[in-house]
Amino acid sequence: MKNVKRIILFFVFIASYFHTNAQVELLEKYDLMPWPKEIKENGQKFMINENFTIAVNKDNINPKIANATTKFLRRLSGRTGVFIDEGFATIASKSKEPSLVINYTREGKLELNEDESYELSVVNDQINLTAITDIGIIRGLETLLQLNDHTTTEYFFHGVDIKDAPRFSWRGLMIDVARHYEPLEVLKNNLDAMAAVKMNVFHWHLTEDQGFRVEVKSRPKFHQLASDGQYYTHEQIKELVAYASNLGIRVVPEFDIPGHATSWLVAYPEMASKDTIYKIERHAGIFDPTLDPTKEVTYEIITDVFSEIAPLFPDKYFHIGGDENEGKHWDENDKIQEFKKKNNIKDNHELQAYFNIKIQKILKEQGKIMMGWDEILQPTLPKDVVIHSWRGKEAMLKAAKQGYKTVLSKGYYIDLLKSIRHHYANEPISKGHGLTEEQLKNILGGEATMWGELVTPVSIDSRIWPRTAAIAEKLWSSIEIDDADNMLKRLESVNYRLEELGISHIRNRNVILRNISNNQELKSLITLTKICEPLKAYQRNKGGVEYKSYSPFTQFVDACNTDAIDAIRFNKSVKKYLKSNVDADKQEIIVLLNKWITNHTDFSKINNNPTLAKLEPLSSKLAELSSILKNGLTKGSINKAEHQKSIVIIDFLSKPIADTELVIIPAIKKLISAIEIRNVKP
Amino acid sequence: MKNVKRIILFFVFIASYFHTNAQVELLEKYDLMPWPKEIKENGQKFMINENFTIAVNKDNINPKIANATTKFLRRLSGRTGVFIDEGFATIASKSKEPSLVINYTREGKLELNEDESYELSVVNDQINLTAITDIGIIRGLETLLQLNDHTTTEYFFHGVDIKDAPRFSWRGLMIDVARHYEPLEVLKNNLDAMAAVKMNVFHWHLTEDQGFRVEVKSRPKFHQLASDGQYYTHEQIKELVAYASNLGIRVVPEFDIPGHATSWLVAYPEMASKDTIYKIERHAGIFDPTLDPTKEVTYEIITDVFSEIAPLFPDKYFHIGGDENEGKHWDENDKIQEFKKKNNIKDNHELQAYFNIKIQKILKEQGKIMMGWDEILQPTLPKDVVIHSWRGKEAMLKAAKQGYKTVLSKGYYIDLLKSIRHHYANEPISKGHGLTEEQLKNILGGEATMWGELVTPVSIDSRIWPRTAAIAEKLWSSIEIDDADNMLKRLESVNYRLEELGISHIRNRNVILRNISNNQELKSLITLTKICEPLKAYQRNKGGVEYKSYSPFTQFVDACNTDAIDAIRFNKSVKKYLKSNVDADKQEIIVLLNKWITNHTDFSKINNNPTLAKLEPLSSKLAELSSILKNGLTKGSINKAEHQKSIVIIDFLSKPIADTELVIIPAIKKLISAIEIRNVKP
Incomplete structure (x- = not known):
């Protein structure tokens, strides 16, 4: 035995x-992302030609499937150039020998925990995609597109058998359209991109100190006075919700109260805690204007807004923000102080809880489940409220332990402009979480958050993608799928394929560079964007005072992105060389140093305007430093003068230049200290 | 005396x-486009800094002026990087020492012959922009943006005094959204671009055999059955019209009848001249389906559509198409033949006239003036109908002579993909026109026409721009402004500045190339796009049978454009060298030949998929031919074998490759014949 x-x-x-x-x-081998639950190769291949057809096992094709299959055919045709003869899916009974057979049991509901699983089998003569719901089909079609490959003569799908289902049921992207308005088209493209990586919740952050972005017919001052004319009409909201629904994506609106609410008070100052004149906020940060939770009119107006807006969103969840309310105006208001005393409310946190509970009732009447940022967590809060954790995983675990459903955003703040590796390493449920099986179920998933202070339609896509794809994988794939290097390999094709959905993250870099160079040769600027990254963690907008919402976001920094590609290459080469001390590795470094030396010559040719002048020190000092380093590497040593010069330059280049950070500096420092300093008398 | x-x-x-x-x-000196009527330099300069402000001489700022000034400030800030402190225009009484003073007398009406003149004066300490109407102000602000320039240290506006007014009052762009649907955002960007070059009529071609793009609430089958779900709702139409109005652009809708009307019959076959099953047309061309002008139901349905749709468009003009009706189904229909006999209608042209007059009455009831393509011209037509001339200037002159107002599109068919020079040379009123002063006034202006068979949202901007800017100048500026070389010089900056309005004509080239190369190095493909142009004059889609509306428009040809830049350079150099026979001129040619020789090496590195394989012959044979030419130029002669080889290659490269035309071939032929053929025995 x-x-x-x-x-x-x-x-x-x-x-x-x-x-x-x-x-x-x-x-x-395969560039699938998010990685599926189970995948097996079968050694076969499905060749793609103009006879490709899709059949659906239903008596009619519903809008979700029609949308998904039509887009699938357009994308397949678009990327292969194959003139697919039949442009639309047909119902199975009218189709003979279809290439792709779609089988599903029922229409999916756009709600939490709906079944999104699917099974996909690609063999020589047919592709079968099977799912419980049409949403599962939508997910599977994206996987199939990722299996598209080519030989030198033909396009094909790889022969595999896949069984797939998500790990978490809440896989979201929040976009803040209040700090900067984003046109519907930008949001639609992002919804398509979300669907491409199997995300299923679009969290629409609609109001802020800087703007109220929704038409409110019963209270028209909101959109008339507090939006600069940049708001979504009811029709547009319906259009976007329908668009998302067709992709199997839920839409959760957020109306941030009682703080972050200047725009509410611009429209209806009678809701304010302080009697003053309110103007749309142009800077970024945390501001004092706060709704007065002790006034009946506050709830009247909120009821008007929510009862008008809630029906536009079929989703059960409704986000009320609730973050970063410091209650300064509450403290300054005698009546509010009196109210607290009278009602035995001991602090502002309790006062906000009082407010939240009233709001929760208003929402409940609209059939909604309330959701809020983690500040709202408070003992009296009803248990169906969802806690959205942004300050820490501990807060999330605490909420889950107390029986609240939670969604994690801490670690997924893409607006901090940290490396994709940072987000990919952010496992939602850390070891030693101390939760029971039942409590673990309270962790619904997570959301990437795109706060809008420093993005416009031109740059927002590059701030969301490709990093959000890594977060999407984190929330869909098994916990074991966590090798960042492999993820980055797979990401490459997934990333550029986002372009076919209209995502402008790649194409807009040169648009910005053409603008700042006044349409001159871009080569030298492109080289710089490959080693400069935007300042991280809100350093760019020092306390929110440098940039106004209408400041220019068309600068060099807006053409730069995280995970700068030549910097990664350089840092890797330096690490390798310092370990190996081998000449071949040294040469890799020298290739890049040469690039930066000659780059300044190119830069000098175009350096003729005030915007470019700001980059001159970066370009020239980088060339100088690269020259010293190259000499040092070639000769094996640098002299004292060179060393001192390099220290001065490194010191200079360590500081932000034009709101960017030269991310090769740490590696350069290591390299310098490794090169022997020859002590030559002056 | x-x-x-x-x-x-x-x-x-x-x-x-x-x-x-x-x-x-x-x-x-100045890159203004369209060129203003009068311009004088005053030797001054207005320096731009963060204190830049705008004041408007009114008690309140109307939406048009608010929109124009806010966009002006954003664009100025965006292109200079200057953090302009005040983000919005203010009223003059509340502003001290404004930088830009805006003065206008009254709100402009969006109608024919409205005043669009303006006067602009830029001096050291102030800019004055004065106009009769706010539309004039909008035009003037675009001129001011074009006066924006820089030294190495500062941005400024050139000191000039300008008096400007348009030559023609109808300066239009037609976009066909029926063959391929275009999202609202694409249209909005194009409206902004139109305004940037002072165009004022957006002609929206909304129905075709391939689709009916408008929601009709009273007759929902139109959008439900005949649009593939791609149509504009009432709200979206209102949104676009409001957007255009804010730019001083009128919107003229077109519903093409009685031909080009398959989509009408897909929805309501009872209007058809032939009893058959109608399907949305997927190919391009001229098709037989035609409305039956003898049935009462035809007019009932049209009345329903027009009475519902007309109020959405505030413009007085309403386009009914009327082109290319060959009447085949009329001839085949006995009842229609009977009707003709009974009513003494001698041919199909007269029958269409009968139809048109009934339609004109329906439109008149809606307060609309009818407009149609030149086929509708017929003696019984009321004199207020506008004739839109597409078949020839003679037709236009004839109409003008008969007292009809006319708009010219012949010569402005940008979808023919001819050179910008072709359109710029198309003077609307040729010498010897034979019209009286009064008759000349009937020529309202012209319209660029963007027919949609071969364009999608990805490529449409590159088919419209920059050529439409040249047409805009033709219609705005004096007849004397006609030097194409100078226009091309001015166009350069005007062209790339269209990017700031979201026009994707430049950025999308590489998007398409990334797609076909599967994200490989693009250099070799870019080189090829600079000498290949899309096939002209509808050659690409041979009789409409090759491409369906959902065929891939993401190919190499879609990344190419007219006026290929290296081809222009090469052709110029060859011309110059053949005249001068000077070595320096020869070297210019050799530089390009070398580029094409080495390009094939680069191309071969990425040539690994079926799409690129189609370009292999182009790349390899071009390299081979360039090599022979280079030898010939260097040695002053080529041998017989080389000559014969070059003939074979030229023959091959003269034919379309991947739907493009290698436009250096004529110059190469000249070069070959100029090089002496050394007669070497084999």
Whole structure:
């Protein structure tokens, strides 16, 4: 018996070993993202030609499936150039020998925990996509598109069998359209991109100190006075919600109260805690204007707004923000102080809880479940409220333990402009979480948050993508899928394919560079964007006072992005060389140093306007430093003068230049200290 | 007395001589487009800094002026990087020492012949913009943005005094959204671009055999059955019309009847001349389906559509198409033949006239003036109908002579993909027109026409721009402004500045190339796009049978454009060298030949998929031919074998490759014949 047990254990070990090894091999081979739950190769291939057809096992094709299949055909045709003869899916009974057979049981509901699983089988003569819901089909079609590949003569789909289902049921992207308005088209493109990486919640942050972006017919001053004319009409909201629904994406609106609410008070100052004149806020930051939770009119107006707006959003969840209310105006208001005393409310946190509970009732009447940022967590809060955690995972675990459903955004703040590796390493449920199985279920998933202070339609896509794809994988794929290097390999094709959905993250870099160079040769500027990253963690807009909402976001920094590609290459080469001390590795470094040396010559040719002049020190000092380093690497040493010069330059280049950070500096420092300093008398 | 006359004549001559010379100088100096009526330099400069403000001489700022001034400030800030402190225009009484003072007399009406003139004066300490109407102000602000320039240290506006007014009052762009649907955002961007070059009519071609793009609430089958779900709702139409109005642009809708009307019959076959099953047309071309002009139901349905749709468009003009009706289904229908006999209608042209007159009455009831393509011209037509001339200027002159107002599109068919020079040379009123002063007034202006068979949102901007800017100038500026070389010089900056309005004509080239190369190095493909142009004059879609509306428009040809830049350079160099026979000129040619020789090496590195394989012959044979030419130029001769080879290659490269035309071939032929053929025995 003992031996049998041992033998079984041995086989389990072997199986899991091979499974793991096979998995690693597949991860290297296929650019699927998010990675599916189960995937097996079958050694076959489905060749794509003009006879490609899709059949659906239903008596009629519903709008979701019509949309998904039509877009699928356009994208497949668009990327292969194959003139697919039949432009639309047909119902199975009217189709003979379809290429792709779609089978699903029922229409999916756009709600939490709806089934999104699917099974996909690609063999030589047919592709089968099967799911419980049409939403599962939508997810599977995206996987199939990622299996599209080519030989030199033909396009095909890889022969695999996939069983897939998400790990978390809430996989969201929040876009703040209040700090900067985003046209519907930008949002639609992002919804398509979300669907491409299987995300399913669009959290629409609609009001802020800087703007109230929704038409309110019963209270027209909101859009008339507090939006600068940049708001979404009811029709547009319906249009966007319908667009999202067709992609199997829920839409959760957010109306941020009682803080972050200057725009409410611009329209209806009678809701304010302080009697003053309110203007739309042009800067970024945390501001004092706060709704007065002790006035009946506050709730009257909120009821008007929510009862008008809530029906536009079929989703059950409704986000009320609730973050960063410091209650300064509450403290300054005698009547509010009196109210607190009278009602035995001991602090502002309790006063906000009082407010939240009233709001929750208003929303409940609209059939909505309230959701808010983690500040709203408070003992009296009803248990169906969802806590959106942004300040820390501990807050999330605490809420989950107390029985609240939670969504994680801490670690997914893409507006901090941190590396994609940072977000990919952010496992929602850390080890030692201390939750029971039941409590674990309270963790619904997570959301990437695109706060809008520093983005406009020109740059927003590059701030969301590709990093959000890594977060999407984090929330869909198994916990074991966590190798960042492999993710980055897979990301490459997934990333540029987002272009076919209209995402402008790649194309707009040169648009910005053409603007600042006044349409001159871009080469030298492109080189600089490959080693400069935007300042991280809100350093760019020092306390919110440098940039106004209408300041220019068309600068060099807006053409730069996180994970600057040549910097990654350089940092890797330096690390490798410092370990190996091998000449080939040194040459890799020198290639880049040469690039930066000659780059300044190119830059000098175009450096003729005030905007470019700001980059001159960056370009020239980088060239100088690269020259010293190259000499040092070539000769094996640098002299004292060179060393001192390099220290001065490094010091200069360590500081922000034109709101960017030269991210090769740490590697350069290591390189310098590794190069022997020859002590030459002056 | 005689002498005085002579002296006066002499001064007139001198004045006009200097005026002309000064004009030429200014044309070289400023990149204004369309060129203003009068411009004088004053030797001053207005420096731009963060204190820039705008004041408007009114008690309140109307939406048009608010929109124009806010966009002006954003664009100025966006292109200079200057953090302009005040983000909005203020009323003059509340503003001290404004930088830009805006003065206008009254709100402009969006109708024919409205005043669009303005006067602009830029001096050291202030800019004054004065106009009769706010539309004039909008035009003037675009001129001011074009006067924006820089030194190495500062941005400024050139000191000039301008008096400007348009030559024609109808300066239009037609976009066909029926063959391919275009999202609202694409249209909005194009409206902004139109305004940037002072165009004022957006002609919206809304129905075709391939689709009915408008929601009709009273007859919902139109949008439900005949649009593939791609149509504009009432709200979206209102949104676009409001957007255009804010730019001083009128919107003229077109519902093309009785031909080009398959989509009408897909929805309501009871209007058809033939009893058959109608399907949305997927190909391009002229099709037989035609409304039946003898049935009452036809007019009932049209009345329903027009009475519902007309009020959405405040403009007085309403386009009914009327083109290319060949009447085949009329001929095949006995009842229609009977009707003709009974009503003494001798041919189909008269039958269409009968139809048109009934339609004109329906429109008149809606307060609309009918407009149609030149086929509708017919003696019984009421004189207020506008004739839109597409088949020839003679037709236009004939109509004008008969007292009809006319708009010219012949020569402005940008979808033919001809050179910008072709359109710029198309003077609307040719010499010897034979019209009286009064009749000349009937020529309202012209319209660029963007037919939609071969364009999608990805490529449409590159098919409209920059060529439409040249047409805009043709319609705004004086007849004397006609130097194409100078226009091309001015166009350069005007063209790339369209990017700031969201026009994607430049950025989307690489998007398409990334797609076909599967994200490989683009250099070699870019080189090829600079000498290949899309096939002209509808050659690409041979009779409409090759491409369906959902065929891929994401190919190499879609990344190419007219007026290919290296081809222009090469053709110029060859011309110059063949005249001069000077070595320096020869070297210019050799530089390009070398580029094409080495380009094939780069191309071969990425040539790994079926799409790129189609370009292999182009790339390889071009390299081979360039090599022969280079040898020939270097040695002064080529041998017989080389010559024969070059003939074979030229023959091959003269044919379309991947739907493009290698436009250096004529110059290469000239070069070959100029190089002496050394007769070497084999």
